[in-house]
Amino acid sequence: MSSKVDKVERHSHPPDPVVGGGLSGADVVDDISAHVLTDRLGQIWWVALGCSLLLLTVFAISVAVLLWKGVGVWGIHDTVGWGLAITNFVWWIGIGHAGTFISAFLLLMSQGWRTSINRFAEGMTLLAVACAGVFPLLHLGRPWLFYWLMPYPNRMALWPQWRSPLIWDFVAVSTYGSVSLLFWYLGLVPDLAAVRDRATGRKKKVYALLCLGWRGSAYHWSYHQRAYLILAALATPLVVSVHSIVSLDFSVAILPGWHSTIFPPYFVAGAILSGFAMVITLAVPLRAWMKLENYITLKHLENSAKLMLITSFIVTYGYASEIFFGWWSGEVFHMAHLKHLFTGAYSPLWFVVLLCNSILPQLLWWRKFRTSPWALFWLSLAVNVGMWGERYIIVVGTLYKDYLPSAWRLYHATIWDWGLFLGTFGLFGSLFLLFIRYVPVISIHEMVELIKEDKE
Amino acid sequence: MSGTAISFAASEEMIEAVKTLRERDFNHVDVYSPYHVKKLEALLPTRPSRVSRAVFLAVALGALAAYGFMYWSAVRLYPFDVAGTPHHSWPAFLPVTFEFGVLMGSITAFFSVLFFSGLPRYHHPVFDIEGFHRVTRDRFVIVVEGVSPTALPQFEKGTIHEF
Amino acid sequence: MSQVFPKKLDGVLRIGCFITALMFLFVLLTLIGLTRSSWVTGENRFTEQPIPFSHRHHAGELQIDCRYCHTSVETSAQAGLPPTETCMTCHSQLYTQDEVTAPIRRSWTEDKPIRWKRVIELPDFVYFAHNVHVNNGVACTECHGRVDRMPLMSQAHHYTMGWCLECHKDPARRLRPEEEVFSPEWSPPDHQQREEIAEFLMKKYDVELSRLTECSSCHR
Numbered sequence: 001m002s003s004k005v006d007k008v009e010r011h012s013h014p015p016d017p018v019v020g021g022g023l024s025g026a027d028v029v030d031d032i033s034a035h036v037l038t039d040r041l042g043q044i045w046w047v048a049l050g051c052s053l054l055l056l057t058v059f060a061i062s063v064a065v066l067l068w069k070g071v072g073v074w075g076i077h078d079t080v081g082w083g084l085a086i087t088n089f090v091w092w093i094g095i096g097h098a099g100t101f102i103s104a105f106l107l108l109m110s111q112g113w114r115t116s117i118n119r120f121a122e123g124m125t126l127l128a129v130a131c132a133g134v135f136p137l138l139h140l141g142r143p144w145l146f147y148w149l150m151p152y153p154n155r156m157a158l159w160p161q162w163r164s165p166l167i168w169d170f171v172a173v174s175t176y177g178s179v180s181l182l183f184w185y186l187g188l189v190p191d192l193a194a195v196r197d198r199a200t201g202r203k204k205k206v207y208a209l210l211c212l213g214w215r216g217s218a219y220h221w222s223y224h225q226r227a228y229l230i231l232a233a234l235a236t237p238l239v240v241s242v243h244s245i246v247s248l249d250f251s252v253a254i255l256p257g258w259h260s261t262i263f264p265p266y267f268v269a270g271a272i273l274s275g276f277a278m279v280i281t282l283a284v285p286l287r288a289w290m291k292l293e294n295y296i297t298l299k300h301l302e303n304s305a306k307l308m309l310i311t312s313f314i315v316t317y318g319y320a321s322e323i324f325f326g327w328w329s330g331e332v333f334h335m336a337h338l339k340h341l342f343t344g345a346y347s348p349l350w351f352v353v354l355l356c357n358s359i360l361p362q363l364l365w366w367r368k369f370r371t372s373p374w375a376l377f378w379l380s381l382a383v384n385v386g387m388w389g390e391r392y393i394i395v396v397g398t399l400y401k402d403y404l405p406s407a408w409r410l411y412h413a414t415i416w417d418w419g420l421f422l423g424t425f426g427l428f429g430s431l432f433l434l435f436i437r438y439v440p441v442i443s444i445h446e447m448v449e450l451i452k453e454d455k456e
Numbered sequence: 457m458s459g460t461a462i463s464f465a466a467s468e469e470m471i472e473a474v475k476t477l478r479e480r481d482f483n484h485v486d487v488y489s490p491y492h493v494k495k496l497e498a499l500l501p502t503r504p505s506r507v508s509r510a511v512f513l514a515v516a517l518g519a520l521a522a523y524g525f526m527y528w529s530a531v532r533l534y535p536f537d538v539a540g541t542p543h544h545s546w547p548a549f550l551p552v553t554f555e556f557g558v559l560m561g562s563i564t565a566f567f568s569v570l571f572f573s574g575l576p577r578y579h580h581p582v583f584d585i586e587g588f589h590r591v592t593r594d595r596f597v598i599v600v601e602g603v604s605p606t607a608l609p610q611f612e613k614g615t616i617h618e619f
Numbered sequence: 620m621s622q623v624f625p626k627k628l629d630g631v632l633r634i635g636c637f638i639t640a641l642m643f644l645f646v647l648l649t650l651i652g653l654t655r656s657s658w659v660t661g662e663n664r665f666t667e668q669p670i671p672f673s674h675r676h677h678a679g680e681l682q683i684d685c686r687y688c689h690t691s692v693e694t695s696a697q698a699g700l701p702p703t704e705t706c707m708t709c710h711s712q713l714y715t716q717d718e719v720t721a722p723i724r725r726s727w728t729e730d731k732p733i734r735w736k737r738v739i740e741l742p743d744f745v746y747f748a749h750n751v752h753v754n755n756g757v758a759c760t761e762c763h764g765r766v767d768r769m770p771l772m773s774q775a776h777h778y779t780m781g782w783c784l785e786c787h788k789d790p791a792r793r794l795r796p797e798e799e800v801f802s803p804e805w806s807p808p809d810h811q812q813r814e815e816i817a818e819f820l821m822k823k824y825d826v827e828l829s830r831l832t833e834c835s836s837c838h839r
Binding site: 025157161168174175182220221224227231238449 | 486487488489491492502503507511515526529533536538545548549551554556558561562563566568569570573579583589590591
C-alpha cells in the first residue's frame with residue numbers, strides 16, 4: 001500500500017506524512033485507547049455536551065409541539081408544501097455522503113491516507129443520516145404511520161406505489177443508514193477489542209460485550225477484511241445512488257427549476273461538497289482539541305480541500321446548465337423562474353449561494369490556503385451555509401411561484417421550523433460528543449497496519 | 457481446547473514460525489494478531505471466499521426478491537394505472553431493486569463474518585494465555601491446538617506458554 | 620489475561636437471541652392475525668337494537684321486499700331506514716298489545732323516531748353508494764349476507780378494503796340479472812351458462828374494470 005500512498009504525492013513540495021510524529025503501532029493503540037478510557041477532553045467536553053443537550057431540548061420541544069398541534073405550526077402552506085423540513089433533510093443527508101466517500105470509495109481506491117479520518121467521517125455520516133431522517137418522518141404529519149411506506153400485509157390489500165420517487169427515497173435512505181451502521185460497526189469491532197484489552201473494571205466488561213468477543217484470529221481477520229472490502233464495494237454505489245434518488249424527488253416533478261436531467265449528478269456533487277466541508281468543519285477543531293495532529297495531518301485537510309474545489313466546479317456547472325437550459329427552452333414559466341432567481345424575493349440568498357459555493361472555493365487554488373487549517377475551517381463554514389441556501393432555493397424558490405399565478409405565495413419559516421433545525425444540531429452534537437469520548441475516533445487496527453506497511 | 461501458544465514481538469518471526477509449523481504438518485495452527493497479516497492467507501487454510509459467496513447470493517436473491525415482489529404487487533395483485541404507464545414499468549422498479557440488493561448484501565456481509573468466525577463468543581480458552589491482551593497491541597501469538605510444548609520445534613525468539 | 624465473562628454467558632446469549640427472534644415473529648404474526656380477526660373487524664357481531672327486529676321473520680318468512688322498508692336504495696347512496704309509519708302499516712293491526720312492539724307505538728304517539736343502531740360502520744372517507752351497486756346487478760346479499768336467515772342483524776363480513784377489492788377486481792361472476800338483485804337467493808341455471816351470463820352481464824351493465832380499482836371510485 002505504501003507505494004500507492006506515495007503516488008498520490010506528485011507535487012514538488014515535500015509530502016505531508018499520513019502519520020506524523022514517528023509513532024509506532026503500539027503508541028497508536030495506547031494513545032487512542034487512552035482517549036477512550038481516560039478523560040482527556042476535560043471540562044470543555046462537559047461544557048460542549050451541556051450546550052448540545054440544551055439544543056437537544058429545543059429539538060424535543062419542537063417535536064413535541066409539532067406532534068401536539070400538527071404541521072400547521074410550520075410555515076408551510078398549499079403553495080410551498082415542502083419548506084424548511086425538506087431543505088434540512090437534503091442538506092443533512094448530503095453531509096453524510098463525504099463519510100461514505102472517504103470510508104468506502106477511497107478504500108477501494110487504496111488511498112491509504114483515508115485511514116485516519118474514516119472512523120470519524122463514518123460517525124459523522126451516521127449521525128447526519130439520523131438527523132436527516134427526522135425531517136421527512138415529521139413532515140409526514142402523522143409520523144406514527146410511517147410504516148405505510150413499507151410493504152406489509154394489510155387489510156386494505158394495498159401495496160406501495162413503486163413508481164414514486166418518494167418510495168425510492170424511503171428505501172434509499174433507510175438502506176443508506178443501515179449499510180453505514182454495519183460498515184461502521186464492522187470496522188469498529190477489532191478496535192473495541194483493543195480498548196477492552198487496555199480497560200479495567202466495568203469499562204472492560206462494556207467494551208468486551210461490544211467487541212463481540214473478538215480474538216484477532218487469522219481466520220477472523222480473513223473473513224473480516226473480505227467483508228469490509230465487500231461492504232466498501234457495496235457502499236460506494238450508495239454514495240452516488242442515494243443523493244441521485246433524493247434529486248429524483250424533485251426532478252420527476254414537472255416544475256421549472258426541478259424538472260432537469262442534470263439533477264442527479266448535480267446533487268451528488270453538492271452532497272460531496274457539503275460533506276467535505278463538514279469534515280473540515282469538524283476535523284479542524286477536533287484535531288486541535290484532541291491533539292490528533294499526528295493522525296489528521298495537513299495532508300488530510302489538503303486532500304479534502306482539493307475534493308471541495310473539484311465538486312464546487314461540478315456544482316457550478318449544475319447552476320450554469322440549469323440557467324442555460326432554462327433560457328434555451330424559451331418556455332415562459334421556465335424563463336420566469338430564472339428571472340425570479342435573480343430578481344425575485346429570494347435572490348439575495350441566491351447570490352450568497354453563488355458566493356459560497358462557486359466563488360469562495362476558488363481560494364483553494366492556493367496551496368497556502370489549503371494547508372492553513374483555520375482558513376479552511378472558515379471557508380468550510382461558508383460552504384455549509386451556501387449548500388443549505390442552495391437547497392432552500394431549490395425547494396422554496398421553485399414552489400413559491402408555480403404554474404398558477406393566483407397561488408403564488410411567499411414562504412416564511414416559523415419559530416418551530418427553526419427550532420427543529422437548530423435542534424438537530426443538538427442531536428448531532430450530543431451524539432457526536434459521546435462518540436468522540438467513548439469510541440476510538442481513529443481506526444486503530446488500520447492505523448497499526450498502515451504504520452507497519454509504511455515501514456516495510 | 458488446550459495446546460501451546462508461542463508469542464512473538466515481530467510479524468516476520470511469527471511468519472517464519474508458521475511456515476516451519478506448516479511444513480512439519482501441524483494442522484491446528486491459528487495466529488492471533490493486532491491487524492490483518494496478509495501473508496498468513498497463503499500459509500493458513502483461510503477461506504475468505506465464503507463471505508464473498510454468501511454476499512453474492514444475498515445480493516442476487518435480494519434484488520430478485522425485490523423485483524419479483526414489485527412485479528407481483530403492481531402487476532398481479534393490484535394493477536393500477538399511473539399516468540398511462542404500463543403496469544410493468546420496469547425502469548421505475550430498478551431503484552428499489554438495487555437498494556434492496558445492496559441492503560441484503562450488506563447485512564449478509566456483516567453477519568457472515570460473525571457466523572463464520574463463531575462470534576460473538578465471550579469465553580474462549582485463548583483468553584487464558586498469559587499476555588494475550590497484547591495481541592490487540594503489539595504481539596503475534598501462534599496457537600497450536602492439542603500439542604504440548606515439548607512436541608514443538610524450537611524457535612529462537614518466541615515465548616512459549618502452555619494452556 | 621483472564622476471561623472477562625463466565626463460560627455460561629455464551630449459552631445464555633444464544634438462547635436469549637433465539638427467544639427474542641421467536642418473540643418478534645410471534646408478535647408480528649399476532650398483529651397480522653389480530654387485525655383480521657372478528658374482534659377487530661366486528662365480523663358476525665350483533666348490534667343491539669331498540670326493538671329486536673327479525674329480518675328472518677319479515678324478509679324471510681313473510682317475504683317482504685327489501686325496498687318496502689329501505690325505500691331509497693335504488694335512487695340514493697343511502698338505502699334508508701324506515702320511518703315509524705312504515706312499521707305502523709302492519710303493526711297498527713298486528714301484535715298491537717305485545718310488549719315487543721311497544722317501542723313502535725311509543726314512537727308513534729310521542730312523535731319521536733326510533734333510534735336504530737348502525738350495524739355496518741364504514742369509515743367516513745369511504746363513499747359507498749347503494750344505488751350504484753343495486754342498479755348494476757350487485758345483489759343485497761352480496762354484501763349483507765343472508766339477511767333473510769338472520770333473526771337479529773349482524774355483520775355478515777369484515778368489510779375491510781381488501782374485501783371490497785376482491786369483488787371490484789373480479790366482479791363478473793358476482794353480478795345478477797336485474798330482476799334477481801333483491802332476491803335472497805339466486806343461482807344461475809348451470810355452470811356452462813354461468814360464464815356466458817357473467818360475460819353478458821358485464822357488457823349489459825357496462826362495467827369498466829379499471830375504473831373499479833381507482834382510488835376516487837370509493838374515496839372522493
